Amino acid sequence: MRTSMTCHICNTPSNESFQVKVLFKYDVTYYRCHTCGFIQTETPYWLPEAYESAITSLDIGLVSRNLRWAPTVEAIIRKWFVPKGPFLDYGGGYGLFVRMMRDRGFPFIRLDQYCDNLFARQFDVSDLPDVKNYELVTAFEVFEHLADPVATVDQMLQSGRSILFTTKVLPDPNVTPETWWYFIPETGQHVALYSLESLHRLAKRFGLQLYSDQRDLHLMTAKPINPTWFRWFTDLRKANLYNYFHSYPAQSLLDDDFQKVYNSVRNQPLKNLI
Numbered sequence: 001m002r003t004s005m006t007c008h009i010c011n012t013p014s015n016e017s018f019q020v021k022v023l024f025k026y027d028v029t030y031y032r033c034h035t036c037g038f039i040q041t042e043t044p045y046w047l048p049e050a051y052e053s054a055i056t057s058l059d060i061g062l063v064s065r066n067l068r069w070a071p072t073v074e075a076i077i078r079k080w081f082v083p084k085g086p087f088l089d090y091g092g093g094y095g096l097f098v099r100m101m102r103d104r105g106f107p108f109i110r111l112d113q114y115c116d117n118l119f120a121r122q123f124d125v126s127d128l129p130d131v132k133n134y135e136l137v138t139a140f141e142v143f144e145h146l147a148d149p150v151a152t153v154d155q156m157l158q159s160g161r162s163i164l165f166t167t168k169v170l171p172d173p174n175v176t177p178e179t180w181w182y183f184i185p186e187t188g189q190h191v192a193l194y195s196l197e198s199l200h201r202l203a204k205r206f207g208l209q210l211y212s213d214q215r216d217l218h219l220m221t222a223k224p225i226n227p228t229w230f231r232w233f234t235d236l237r238k239a240n241l242y243n244y245f246h247s248y249p250a251q252s253l254l255d256d257d258f259q260k261v262y263n264s265v266r267n268q269p270l271k272n273l274i
């Protein structure tokens with residue numbers, strides 16, 4: 001076991017370490033950076049095993065998370081972005097969020113190489129490779145899965161210059177797997193845990209600002225954002241109110257999308273319909 005590792009976020013030595021049993025069998029070392037507070041695991045050699053199912057049976061929060069954030073994301077788009085998009089949901093899982101946002105009238109497209117696309121078939125980057133320059137990239141519960149956050153953020157920023165994402169911020173600097181459930185070492189998937197400071201530093205590395213509700217939702221962007229509005233929108237009732245009174249007439253894409261999917265499968269064998 002190494003006693004220190006270079007912090008992926010701020011490049012200083014992360015010299016506090018502790019061991020945790022991952023996937024019920026591997027003794028894995030976690031490193032805490034005393035400069036920015038970021039926690040990372042040793043090089044995660046166990047990931048292929050951890051992703052045999054991309055979404056674990058422990059992730060029962062998937063539906064409520066999508067319901068929770070859709071109105072907030074809509075309000076943020078209405079306030080600071082061009083509603084016509086396009087928008088990219090990076091690590092979009094089963095495609096539920098893409099479908100929900102398209103139903104609300106915002107043209108989201110899914111990207112996820114690790115998970116089956118169940119709800120947003122035909123609205124996947126693999127179906128629409130020519131769409132570029134996304135107005136906004138969203139990434140829900142993705143950042144804590146990143147073995148190399150700087151490289152992945154760099155890649156996301158090639159698609160769009162603003163990233164709206166969720167990951168839980170360390171509730172206090174000294175958390176351990178015994179005191180914070182978000183490590184979930186049983187699944188082996190959470191290999192990067194962020195302090196607020198580490199998220200600010202990550203944004204700064206790309207010349208961007210970070211806006212945050214200090215807990216879950218964060219926006220990395222070069223756009224001037226009023227942080228009070230941002231915090232307002234993280235309140236579900238306020239986001240719904242803002243969306244209701246906002247003048248942009250977002251038309252659900254459900255009918256158009258149905259036609260598109262229908263046209264593409266009508267001459268195909270039956271198996272494409274089921």
Ligand SMILES: [Zn+2]
Nearest residue numbers: 007010033036
């Ligand atoms: Zn650091």
Ligand SMILES: [Zn+2]
Nearest residue numbers: 141144145190
């Ligand atoms: Zn996760």
